[in-house]
Amino acid sequence: MIHSLWALSAAAAWPLLLTCAGYALASFLRRGKTRRFPRLSEAFLLGCVLVTLVAYVWLACFGRIALAAWTAGTLLLLIAAGWGLRLAWCDRRDHGRVWRRRWRAAPAAVGLMLATFAAMAVYAGSAGLSRYDARAIYGLKAKVLADGGSVWGEDFMDVHRAHFHPDYPLLVPLLEAEVFALRGDGDDLGVLFLSLGFVAALVGIIVAAAERWGRRSAIWWGVAVLAIPLVHGVGEGAGLSGSADLPLAALLAAGLLSLAEAVDKRSHSAAIRAGIFLAGAVLTKQEAFLWLLGVAAAGGVSLLFRRGTESQAIARPVLRAAACSLVVLLPVLGLFALVHGPMPASPYYRSYTAALDPAWLVQLEGRPAHVAGFALGELVNQAWGYLWILVVGVLCLRRRQPMNRHTLFLRALLAVMALGYTTIFIVTPYQIDYHLHTAFRRLWLQILPVAVLVTAEQLWATGWTSELAAAVRRFQEARIDPHASDKQRVTGPATKPPLKRAG
């Protein structure tokens, strides 16, 4: 009993330790002209990437992490966490002010958020890894690494070993491995607290990003993301499943947000932060490479749609931010190649590059219709609710604000990634039903943050949220006269703002 309590506490404390350590790094990267206190979501993600990068350097040098190295790493992390805690204590007034402001702006939203997180914590504290990918891909790697297994040994190199996709990136397995190594009993109870941390980070990032379109609505957008069944759920690929899709989505969202800050404020530290987040994404899942191409393509497209002088004015900060991010990203790609390069490509998994063979492509005439039919079926279900119908509906409303460059970029990115993933499903070498049923939702979960931000911006630009807020404010003082005629029954205060008919 005492042992399992200790094991559970260790697992629950691990995300907090990562957040504290990441806070120190985040504070360091927030120095300079954009000095402001770091967000906790950002700190958690930076902590995760920091630990993974150190572990990757170690693996690139020695191929394995022995128990002594795990222990030494944890001690170093404790020191960093102590430093981060001290910095966070110094910023406590700022954090307190932010949380008080949020509570006052939307107490119901904050309450709903806390209640959902409490339910998630109960599940994370009482269940281990139960889903297929979480165990076959990430959990097994974590156990091997925690046990001091070599990435160049039999576990990762022998194609006949029962190991699902041994060449997958190691961010999630390394973070889980630290829990296994610390506890030493091989039990996975409480490992899902790590997934809970990623869900919280994603929600925090969405709130931070949506704040530019209204403080109160930003909190509700956080609730909206958290309430999506695939975010808080425990099904295959969902937030609490132990898969890497939601961590990837969180890291990509943080990277994009930092990139936008780097361009807006001409901030080098924000660009470096973006580089770190995108590097973390690369170490989380292979799809991150596709995202890097997507970001470049969307950036190009959004520059093309601006007028000549505007394009020239924005091109320089964009290139500067991209260069700063690449300074971080390129060494990480080298590290990735060092660790994963020697792993052999198993002949028992089908290759996507081989799927570009014309002999295969000519056979796929029925695939686009199949994928489109499946996608239509996914518009409404228990995993998404009515989210995608909502996104499409909101995008059909008429805007009252012009699009700025961020909006253009986000929309271009959404379109590019949706197109990219659809193309993957069309050319996939795997049986199409198998691949659609096992991967479609997970890939769209990666797009979710961008889709939510596009929707939030569009709703703000159409005036939908502001009209609703104005009407609610108006009726805080409203009187209802029971003796008036129908048209005059509901009357507001004298300063009633006009509501325009639209849409």
Next chain:
Amino acid sequence: MTFTDSTATPIQPGRRGHDQPVVYHSRADGWVRRAALLLAIIAAAAAIVGLVFPQRWEYFGLRVSLRHFDWPATLAIVMGLVYAAKYPRPRGLLLRWQQFLLGLHACWKEWGIGRRLVLVVLIVHGVVCLARVNDLIETGARALVTERTAFCRDRDRQDASLTVYDRLVTQTRQEVPEDARILYEGHWESVVFAYDVYPRRVFLTPQNWRRLAGEWHCSRWLEAKTGGRMETSLERFWVSRIPRQNVPPLVFAEQKGLDYRVTYDPRHPDNTSIEPLTDAP
């Protein structure tokens, strides 16, 4: 809120005097309120029964299935909100809720069809999401009280074959030493088995891998999802590219230094077995 006719009863304002809005409720609102309260109580009771004693109940030939918490709890919450919307003497949060609904109602009247549709979809989406959050509460509560086993950790996966798998994992953990190397004969669960019995190392013969590589889509859950209608004519293109290496299991076991053979056959549980390959205990 639609309040009012000449017979309506004026409801007194909230805490402090005339600054508070005066809200009138009609008699119909009273009936709606009572019905909502009744439904909320029934749904809440059904939710609690579904959480604590999940089973089908049969009374006088009438069968009632109370096995889940999610939708009954959602119905209880929604009816609670309807009750709050019609509450005659609103104060504090209730008053704010009614004021919010008045604002929403005003917007509804002003808005065009597009904005109204967005509002409707948002509300429906919110209700579905609420049900899923309640489902998470149910899953968490069950995980708290259920003994953790290898695979059957959720209520929807406890079928017979997985129970066989569970027994196999438990038996392997008990009978096979931790440093053993296992030759596994099975299907898509092999890679999960490798996790479940770690630190024992699990290997598959080339022919087993080949079969697996050609049949990732051959699983009962996918058959259930697609109704058995799967396009498999394109599979030949890839199956023909998988290396045709055939090594007898015992030869493979000797090459890899394997100590045990574990066989899993969900369709024929009697064929599921654990056997040592060497004379060593």
